[in-house]
Amino acid sequence: MVELGPTTVTIQRYVSFDPSKWKSLKTADEAGEALFGVFRQSVNHCSLGNEGKPFASHLSGGLDSSSVSSMLRFINPHATIHTIHNKSKYPDADESAYARAVAEKINSVHHEVFQSEEDLNLIRLQTSLSAQPLGSRLSPALLSTMLLYARDLGSKVLLNGSGGDSIVGSGMEVFLHAFRTRNWPLLNQLLSKRVPFFTPTIFEGWETFSYDRKDFLVKQFYYYNRITRAGRSPLTLAKTYFELARNVDLSHSFMLKRGLKNLLNRRNKPNVNGQVTLGNDELLELNDSESTFSYAQSLRGDLDPLQYGALFDDVFNPMVSWSAENMFDLGNHYGISSRSPMKTKALFELCMSIPDLIKFGEGRGREHFRMAMKELLPPEVYNRTSKATLSSQYGQDMTLRLWNQAKESIMDSTVLWDFVDRKKLLHEVEILNNPNISYDQKTKTWQHLTRVVTLSSWLDWLSANK
Incomplete structure (x- = not known):
């Protein structure tokens, strides 16, 4: 906020974030209980203004959208709730079984809808509504499909699980923190915890391996990635390699075989030269x-940049705000509001205050959120660690x-x-x-x-x- 006086100019942040208000939380149970209360308020607030119409929720089958739909039912035990699932034509992106499990548990009226293929026409429509290029990384046709379907069901509000990955967090940052602080015992312990939930595609026959074999491969795979991401300088790579060799059980034969295999793969596959921009x-x-000027940095204020910098950069990415503007314009046009209960200040402050070790839990991540939703979600969604990808x-x-x-x-x-x-x-x-x-x-x-x-x-x- 900028206040102009006759001789003065005063600048003040419009909003500030204070995670310290939740510093008393010490366990996953405490975090889960607090999160349940805040999340309940968020879903309730976002569902207001439906004017007695049936509720609608975009249910992908992931942990976030499933939690939104389940909490909506908890708050409204006798209301009509329509859950709308974007049915994929492709097996590698099909999450319909998870969505159906949630719908059955909360007794919603479930709909499986195929996304519109009028991509260009919908982009042109949204462009005319927003009077600016759209902030889309892929075709925005899905949003139009969901909004129109929910509106035709009689709803005034469509809830979704957008923003959960960033705002709720997973706790996977513990690996990088342990490596950067050179806490080798902790790093070894964290990698071992991850073994039961590691689902690789590069190791054939993974399910037949013994636990010790899996433990070995998970750790070597992490060490190899940490070395290759150290930088392009041969000196930096060598320094990282020998530091790991001195402090962890690094397998030289694994590193050699993995390096040669990746080199051969790059030679045998088409060369993809990534471009930062297509601009002239x-x-x-x-x-x-x-x-x-950094929008994210201005909102972060005096909070520790090492602890919170990446989080604010992710949550307050300009593209995220840009897309939200487009969503608002489209909802106004269709006469239905698209709302994201994950994107609330109270929930963000709470989740950023919970230590990553609590979020990481016993290795599957998002333990604080799972604890909050354990009574409302079906087991197959509550326990899932996989997620469909647009890749x-x-x-x-x-x-x-x-x-x-x-x-x-x-x-x-x-x-x-x-x-x-x-x-x-x-x-x-x-x-x-x-x-x-x-x-x-x-x-x-x-x-x-x-x-x-x-x-x-x-x-x-x-x-x-x-």
Whole structure:
């Protein structure tokens, strides 16, 4: 807040965060009990204004959306609740069994809905509503599909579990903290706790291995990743390697075999050269100055940057706020409000105050949230540690469909190329269409292409509304 006086200017933060109010929490039980109360208030507050209409909740089957739907039932034991699940066409992204388990437990009216494939038309609609490019990393068609479906069911409010990963947290930061502080006994203990919940895709026959074998592989896999992430300098890599060798049971043969295998994989797979931006070089040279203002840092205030810096950067990422603006505009257009009970100040303060060791628990993570929801969730959701990812056939087909819908208008554009480098864009299209490149290496490409489509749609809108 900026207050202007005749001779003075006063600047004050509009909001501040104080996690110390929860410093008395010492155990997972205490954290769970406190979290239950705060989360209940959050869900109740977000469900207000439904004007006696049926409640609606977007239920993906993950821990966050399942908790929102389950808490909504706890607060409203006799109300009609519609749970709406985005049914995936692809097995690697199908979470419908988890969603159905929640729906059965809370006795909701459950709906399985396929996402609209009118990606480009919906982007153009949202662009006209927001008068700015959309803050989307992938097609925003899912939000429109869920909002329209809930509205047609008679609801005025659609709840969702958005923001839970960042705000609630998992406690997995304990590994990096133990490594940075060189607490080798603690690191060894944490890795052993993680073994029962580790679900790798790189070790064939994992389920047949003995516990000792799994324990060995989990630790070596972590050490290898820690070495490779130490930096590009050979000296830094060597320093990290020998420090680990002195302090933990590092397997030199595992490191050698793993390194050779990764080297061969890189040689045998297509080379994916990641691009930071598709912007024109001339444009980038004009905009090489870095802003000194950080939105996340200004909100963090005097809180310890080492402890809270990454958290605030994640929660208050400008893209997150941008997407929330788009969601608000779209909800106003459709006549239904999309709300995220996870995104409340009280819940954020509480969760950031809970020590990572409590969150990590016995190795599966999010122990504080599980303790809060243990009576409301079905066992298969309460205990799950897996999660569907967009780095799958789902993300590939959605981006490919969007590009095919938009490519003609994009390539014929007369103004887009003032901002976007055509050669860089075509390189990303080649990556998109290459079936030999794994999905996890294409996620940046999907984002680049989606952002180009949203920019192009905005430029077209500007031209039509001069």
